[in-house]
Amino acid sequence: MNTTTDVTTDARADARAAQIADEAGERRFNELLASESRVEPSDWMPEGYRKTLIRQISQHGHSEIIGMQPESNWIARAPSLKRKAILMAKVQDEAGHGLYLYSAAQTLGVDRETMFDQLITGKAKYSSIFNYTTPTWADMGSIGWLVDGAAICNQVPLCRVSYGPYGRAMVRICKEESFHQRQGFEILLELMRGTDAQKEMAQESVNRWYAPALMMFGPPDEDSPNSKQSMAWNIKRFSNDDLRQRFVDMLVPQAEILGVTLPDAALRWNEERGHYDFGDLDWSEFHEVLAGRGPANTIRVSRRREAHENGAWVREAARAYADAQAESRRGLVA
Amino acid sequence: MSHSTNHIASTAITPESIAQSLASSSDLPDVAVATYALGLGDDALVLAQRLGEWIARAPELEEDVALGNIGLDQLGHARSFLTYAGSAFGKTEDELAYFRDEPEFLNHQLFEQPNGDFAQTIAKQMIASVYFVALYRGLAASNDAMLAAIAAKAAKEVDYHLDHCVQWVKRLGLGTAESNRRMQRGLEVMWAFADELFRSDAPTDSLVALGIAVSPSSLRPAFDALVPPLIVASGLTVPVTTFTRGGGRAGLHSESLGPLLAEMQVLARAHPGASW
Secondary structure (H helix, E strand, C coil): CCHHHHHHHHHHHHHHHHHHHHHHHHHHHHHHHHCCCCECCCCCCCHHHHHHHHHHHHHHHHHHHHCHHHHHCCCCCCCCHHHHHHHHHHHHHHHHHHHHHHHHHHCCCCCHHHHHHHHHCCCCCCCHHHHCCCCCCHHHHHHHHHHHHHHHHHHCHHHHCCEHHHHHHHHHHHHHHHHHHHHHHHHHHHHHCCCHHHHHHHHHHHHHHHHHHHHHHCCCHHHCCCHHHHHHCCCCCCCHHHHHHHHHHHHHHHHHHHCCCCCCCCCEEECCCCEEECCCCCHHHHHHHHHHHCCCHHHHHHHHHHHHHHCHHHHHHHHHHHHHHHHHHHHHHC | CCCCCCCCCCCCCCHHHHHHHHHCCCCCCCHHHHHHHHHHHHHHHHHHHHHHCCCCCCCCHHHHHHHHHHHHHHHHHHHHHHHHHHHHHCCCHHHHHHCCCHHHCCCCHHHHCCCCCHHHHHHHHHHHHHHHHHHHHHHCCCCCHHHHHHHHHHHHHHHHHHHHHHHHHHHHHHCCHHHHHHHHHHHHHHHCCCHHHHCCCHHHHHHHHCCCCCCHHHHHHHHHHHHHHHHHHCCCCCCCCCCCCCCHHHCCCCCCHHHHHHHHHHHHHHCCCCCC
């Protein structure tokens, strides 16, 4: 019996069967996209689609986890007990968002340890905005109003993303984010109705966060090479520049209610376009922070690494306990 | 007359609803009741402040959420008790939290102790939770309707806190040699502050006689029935330590409260009279 030939024949048959399955899977995948339906974890999907989603969802999860830090900076010093409670709840929501997102990424075949390892070794990216620092209380207002506001503009379309687990996680996240944005607005409103020192604190903070918040939508469309494919896959629904415009249009009337000045001399209503014009952004600043040279890149990653390493013995104990319990249950059954 | 017989729905009670109902009420607590509420509020506030320090530092994300949740519950209890206490002194919860100095804080010393490692935090939180469960169950039957309502709501929440801590004491005690060593050390550190929780004092005793307060010493049997067996079942040893002198209810504190308050109060005090 010639085993080599048998193996080769089997391998060929397997490859052929796989190819047929792939072709059927691809047809179905394209049908799902064409009919605006959801792709689920058990469905066939192109490797590029899977990789793009793993990257995007895990980065999004990392952003939530790193994003806890600039705000947790003010939990201990929050100036009223009500604000302290709201801030604690908000940071806790962010941990929850990180968990939903990691779970969504896990359905694509990556485990949490791998994602966490990429985060704490500095290999993974997360939203650059969290590499800025929060020196004043007003920054809690600016993060809510501007940063969460920009996040909502980005994330509402993601509720309709083609990948089911991601879209469903986003529905829940968006509900909480809109609460976060409102409370940020409320912090700034209270400051702007307060003493001169409070008004100054609010304006100074908005001055620092405005441009970085606008850059959260990513580079201008002509410099965003991956966008086209993501749009074809129903992952991305609107271009970076469209979303940025939508955000600016939303901000201007809100800034008027607050009584803060948006630090952009070119900001004015364009009757013809039906939108606000706004000034050019300093993209060299964006790329600097992205390259790790922001105000707090090293601090953010090392703080998360420290928490993870300091907790290693706790996780190990929980695992050992669970193993021992499983062992004794098996003993009882036997 | 503080101990009205009006029933206050405990499920809907919030610091805001308490403030609102007291604003239009002639039924404010007297100084003795308010001082008692102040002590309870300070216990919860100082503990919440410590728990907040864990956020974004916990051993895993689930624990970030859990400790944050426990801290939030404690902060809610603090706000309710302080709002009630403040109504007797014409002060808001924030005026009490941010503009009193260290000797005016009446919390037991256990709550101000630094977090230490995760095991030490769990040891503290476990002792605290056993105390709160027994205290709030008793206080839910208080002749003071407001204290009863706040306690009835809090009692349900601290039940979960206790369960969370019991689960961790077992896991750390029975997990690995290192977790056992750390859990034992955490217990040793916090044990010295447990006794203070169960010591009676004259002002509380006079309210106990009126059916308003819960006698601290009456809570001891519940602690003794639960904690030493849990420790032993978790492969740990019940600590044998001398107890601290205590005095938190009289404004005497360890060296840890001052820095905690300095941090908590810094911004509010930099802008006196401001609203946030």
